[in-house]
Amino acid sequence: MLDGILMLLVLLNLFSLGSTRISASIRVVAYQGAAIGLVPLFLRGKIPGTMLLGIVFVTLLVKAVLLPGFLRYAQKRVNVRREEKTFVGVSTSILCGVAALGVAFFISSRLPLPFATASPFIVPVALSVSLTGSFIIISRAQALSQVIGYLILENGIYLFGIALFLEQPLLVELGMLLDVFVGVFVMGITIFHINREFEHTDTSRLSGLADWLPEERSLE
């Protein structure tokens, strides 16, 4: 069952790489958050039952309901439907996602953990989710896509944390969620201000802000 959830996470990665529509990406983040929220139920840990259920409930609430909702609100305010400019094509992004999965498996085989995890796939999948998130940040130009990439990256790190540090859940959980919340909050504010100022949220055009350019580059 855990293997099934991990496979689903990988498939959601590929789906987020393959679609350029912002609303589809937000839905992917929501499903991924839901899947990751359910992962602690399948790990065998020494936590009493109620605490575990509390963790799961809070994670699901934040990752699957609140954050995607906030993103949808931001999308409506900024009125961006799809990603017009990706630096890498869709097919190439998908193949890079598969390559990232291979690299993650290779890294995890070289860095074995001192203790056994519930499934041999948790560490590679967590690494691949983080790599996918960073790839989305690098390859997309819209500010909202950058936030989505950042959220996927945090999903991966969170999965990694659950797999390893289930003994001290409270600290880990609080740190993670606070991190995410601050990131989204700051980015949300930044997006609103960028949009208000320039009437678009295309981050690749931010270089137009510079007074001094290395060569003559006209603002389009």
Place this chain on the structure above:
Amino acid sequence: MFFLLDSLSAFFLVPLLVLSALSALYGWGYLRKGKGSESAGRQWFFFNILVAGMIAVLLAADSLMFLVCWEIMALSSFFLVVSRDEDKTARQAGFIYLGAAHIGTAVLLLMFALLSVPGVPSGFWNSAAFSASGVQISRAFLLTLGIFGFGMKAGFMPLHIWLPKAHPAAPSHVSALMSGIMIKTGIYGILRLFSVLGGGVDAWCGGALILAGICSGVIGMLLALGQRDSKRVLAYSSIENIGIICMGIGLAVYARVCGSTLVCLLALSGALLHLFNHAFFKGLLFMAAGAAAKSCGTRDPDALGGCAKALPVTSVSFFLGSAGASGIPLLNGFAGKFLIYLAAFCGLSLKGSGLLFPCVGVIAGLSLSGCLSLACFSGLSGVMFLGKPRGRQDVLSEYSTLMCAAMIAICAVCLFLTFAGPLFSFPLAGAAAIVFQSADFLVLPGLADRLVPLSLAAAAGYILAALGIVFRRVLLRRRTVSAVETWNCGYANPGGRMQYTAASFFYPLRKTFTFFNVRKNAVAVSKTAVFPAGYKGEAQSVPGIFKVFLSGISAKLEESLSRLRWLQQGRLHVYIMYIMAALLILLLWKIR
């Protein structure tokens, strides 16, 4: 002892002898009349030297003899490539070919120098006593030199630059021989090097060959799509088939290191069998393309079309060759690929060996390149021979009966090879035993039982197809069969130029793989005051990545070497002084 014949040489000699005889027959008809016939004497001279050189290369038993014959082969083929020397592209192609061949020979010279042993003046090439002679040279270095030098002749990526220029420029029978046999001597050299090194080859070598094979197979075929010269498409297809052979050899090496003898035997046999079959169907394709070019006057597929009824022998030969090149089970191109696939799948199903990723790479590479070649050849043969004529075509006829006879003979050979797969099992096992210097291969269960189902399947395919045709004929006997124009949505004036061309057929494929196929569209509009007068458009396929890479390197090289320009004085005395100075310095060095 200069010459030695063993199983490996014999396996390469058989296609050489048959193909050179048949291409000589073809060449007789090709050169008898028309444009090329003035230089016929000169061409036959170099043709005979080329064939003799290739035979000697395959039989050579020591290094010096091998190198001399290798150089003879390169020089005679150079003269054949530039035989139409009034054509500027042919001259350019010849020079690039000569340069590439000599770079390869230089590297091989270094390799043979390292392989030589004090006491034996010409070094070992054909005997396994090399390891006993105690030469302490890093095997990795020798293998790198060997693969580079022989690869320059074989033409896998990235050492393939000369192939698409040289093979179309030569006359068709020479192209058939060059594509069919000469590039295979490079593969022969690599296999002989493995056997000289005692059969123990490292895994990185196998991995490098697999990677080179995948790149050649896929990228080579992608560059073939939509070329404006039919012989150039065939040259790129040769690169693809060399890639398939490299994949087989690389997988064999890798499997041997991982300990699986069965996978090794299957992969190497597949590579060798594909080599054998490729010689014949590629020879057939070049001959048919040359015959079509001679009859119709142009090599551009977009200017041809509809010649199948007027040129029956040429078109049937081209279709049989295309069926072979696409790897259809009904012709001989399938057996070699089948064995390599079987080796890869066997490697996959053996759990726990390290063979997973090489096997997956081989399967992906083979399937992509196989499918691309099916698309390319079905499109090319369809556009060239089927449909309506695209340009204005006078009454066409076959160019020469001798050429037709040669093509029919090779068709018969190809059909024979389709069913003759099981006959190869002992020669292939013998060749594998020599390459890896181990008698294990001779006791493995034979390849015959693996190839018999293919022959039976081909036979069943022909019988079932014939039954289908007979069934339809019986059905239509009592009914009316009439002939009309092709449906074209009711258009009043259909013409040949409305049908699909090769460029439009391959357009979806090229758009999917735009990374490799940069298409340059040059548009020139002549300007006038109010209304534009003329419009000229030109589209050509430029293999982009290599141009950028290589032109950058060559520009740097040119810049740094131009500082040595002062050495070239142009006066005879200065050059004699250079020679005397070099000899003097070597003498002083030796006696210090």
Place this chain on the structure above:
Amino acid sequence: MNIVYPLLNVLIALLAAPLMAGIINRVKAFFAGRKGPSLLQLYFDIGKLLRKGAVYSRTTGVFFRLGPPVGLAAVFMALFFIPWGAYPAVLFFPGDLVLFVYLLGTQRFFMILAALDTGSSFEGMGAGRDAQFSVLSEAVLFLCLAVMSAASGSVSLNGMLCSAGGKIWQVSPPVLIVVVFVLYIILLVENYRVPFDDPNTHLELTMIHEVMALDHGGADLAMINYASALKFWILAALPAGLLFPYALNPDFPGNALLFFGIIAATAVLTGIVESGMARLRLLKVPQLLTAAAALSLVALIFLAK
């Protein structure tokens, strides 16, 4: 008794394949609120076409007339290598999966030649697009077969789908679910169904397979339609073989009926997909096929652990 059951299954396939096309059309009609053609419509169509004469274009030659019989022969031969649920295939040898895929490729080769022989721009367009899709779909099919081979340890279709006796599911269920999904996508591509091609329209802009058969008529069209139906059955038998519940007693004669039921369910699913989805833009098709290739690679990477 050993050879009778497999031969009987092949006979059932030959007789029942056109029924699947009828099921798909009936499901589509149900979703559209119509009554729809009869379930046996394709049988009636083939019978009617066999009774007709023939009209050939003057431009065409031998290769136009070769296309349908050779295509049908190739697909007919491919039928003998598929195992039927718990019964082994009629013919099997190591490596028959390669022959299987290349027999489908043979059919495509001759259909492209027949299409180009007419000298019509419609058929050339369809042939060009068919060539484009086939490059990617055949590579994906080989990757799927590679996953199945690695999971089952066998190099024959028979071994992968039948003799393993359900062992293949003990390896890794999520991996095989992904493989079944990718095999279904390949089924849709190779049979020219929505979202890759729309078998209902007969305009040159939206079709790939229908336009290649535009100039064929009479017995030729009957052979082409029958070969398409057989191809659907063959490609549906691959995921059906993976999904077949092997826990049942293999000697139970109802096994054949169960297998037939799974293929009929695949036909119903295809009808639902055709009613629910629109045809993809042609530019998106390679992206979808690359995604399918990526899925099989993911399955392989998970298997490698």
